[in-house]
Amino acid sequence: MKKVNIKALAQELNLSSSTVSKALRDSYEISAATKQRVLEMAARLQYTPNAYASSLRGKKSKNIAVIIPEVADSFFSLAINGIEAAVKAKGYHVLIYLTHESFAAESAIMKEFYSGRVDGVLMSVSRETTDGQHIRQLMAQDIPVVFFDRALEELPVAKVLTDDYHSGYTAARHLIQNGCRRIAFLGMSETLSISHHRRAGYQHALQEYGLAATRKNMISCTADPAVNYKLVKKLLQQATPPDGIVASMEKLTTTVYQVCQALQLRMPADVKLVCFSNLEIATILQPSLTTITQPAFEMGKTAAELLLRQLEKKPVRQAEAVVIPSELVIRDSTKKS
Amino acid sequence: MKKVNIKALAQELNLSSSTVSKALRDSYEISAATKQRVLEMAARLQYTPNAYASSLRGKKSKNIAVIIPEVADSFFSLAINGIEAAVKAKGYHVLIYLTHESFAAESAIMKEFYSGRVDGVLMSVSRETTDGQHIRQLMAQDIPVVFFDRALEELPVAKVLTDDYHSGYTAARHLIQNGCRRIAFLGMSETLSISHHRRAGYQHALQEYGLAATRKNMISCTADPAVNYKLVKKLLQQATPPDGIVASMEKLTTTVYQVCQALQLRMPADVKLVCFSNLEIATILQPSLTTITQPAFEMGKTAAELLLRQLEKKPVRQAEAVVIPSELVIRDSTKKS
């Protein structure tokens, strides 16, 4: 099949390629009659402009990158839906890159973008990321970055977050109000700011009710499920084990339920659980799982909109931070005994 | 920050841009000493070649498209991991497009590719897709396509499938062997070939054991969970309801468990369930869920490798079809009463 480019199209119409180009872009320089002719012929020959030629000349690719730790996580997959919804309307394309929670991978990915492959970046940092040099460098190339969910707080970048501190507080308070006195916190990592916030909120609630947040009851989980299993098991095998758990990561749901089964702990009678999770199946677990549900779709959508605003050179407030609240969905795993 | 292009780099070195280009591409025309100098200076100035210029000239973008119905499904999110793993090593980038099960969306997406934005396409068709014209057209533009999981069988394209027929058979036989006599089948759609195959396998097993596959016990589900809920509820409220269910879609797990809870049906005593699913949480459901687990990661990886072979003009057998078997993972939801 012969590729029909703008020259071929122009030739067919006895016009110059500049005229055709302008006609297709609806320039005021071209008469209505000519535009009509061009449009019709373009449709008939199935002309599609070469994306690279346009990008090369226009310095715009209509591609945006989404950098996330993984896609097999309901928060991120829902966020992608939101991003896609926002971006599709404006004709942008979404490139997805996975860091697998590796800082090295994250840096390597961002280096690729110096070549102008994408116009902007949406990202949720890896659990290993503490330094933002790679992000600063990208921004120095005039490629805007917007964080969603997991951000590096010190960077002067737009961010879309949820109320992690408050959610941690709410989760812990809910457990307290339902009778828990020894509440454990399962963090995602030592480095992630959102994990810190959730824990701080949790600690605040405990303090407010005069409860102790002991070191033993605050665990930082890993990327390895087997290790997490052992950590949680050890936690629940203490002499006076916790009677409530705030788990700050969706992946930990399975772990906690498994450990409870293994140790023959009844939930919610022996231990109650609140998990930060967007899993649909929370309702059919036994007991059904009380969750802090993040507005994943909205966060993705909002982050994308913020990025698009920057790409369209709209007035951008430096380091705008949007907070969309999460929701405590009460189910049976925290039911008062 | 000034963009350092090849001309700037050449000037800095007192060389021509052609020489620099060749040096960077390790051409035999350039002396080792010069290559060394160029490489060093390129590193020092942080030179990164413009992706569009290369693509425009070379007719290659190093982008591949992944077209899937949705990303919030563990099969697809795991498959993406596999694709990404295969593709990263070769320096390709992954563009993800979601059809949301809409044929119109799928066609529109593929039209975008005429512009050469991607070198090849990996796809799982939408549930509405029965006609392959949009795919043929793309292939006519010399853009190779590889199907994974959900394929249009009549197209002469490489495919990576799992043994759907056999899995349907295995699932049903497993139920029969564990005492079920009235086994229902929940299909994904009337049109998807994989759904047909699974059902055909299911029917084969029933026939083999002299059981009837009644029309009432074969449901075709929709994209709307509420509708599915009603369908399944109706199914289980029959005068003589099924005592076993083969569900061919992960999304139906939640539905079936919910209906059983609502109708106070005990699983596996009253009804046993096998579900095609890659959900990690199958183990912690009550009862834990017997699944047909698809090799999602491997299928994605294999499909990507097949595509890469075509992109590298390696010998390609016309319409190669790779089948990777699924696995029956027996848990409590099918336990003999």
Add this chain to the structure above:
DNA sequence: TTTATTTACGAAACCGGTTTCGTAGATTTA
């Protein structure tokens, strides 16, 4: 009627690498 302006279009430069082709100088072969 003459001048000024508008309309509609084409020639050519441009984006930034890549590749073809030509060639000066060095080296090898006859």
Add this chain to the structure above:
DNA sequence: TAAATCTACGAAACCGGTTTCGTAAATAAA
């Protein structure tokens, strides 16, 4: 020593749109 070949590099064409600039013809203003 002359002819043939090789080595290492540069000039320029090229990929395919986009945009600037120039201009003939048509129209409006003086």
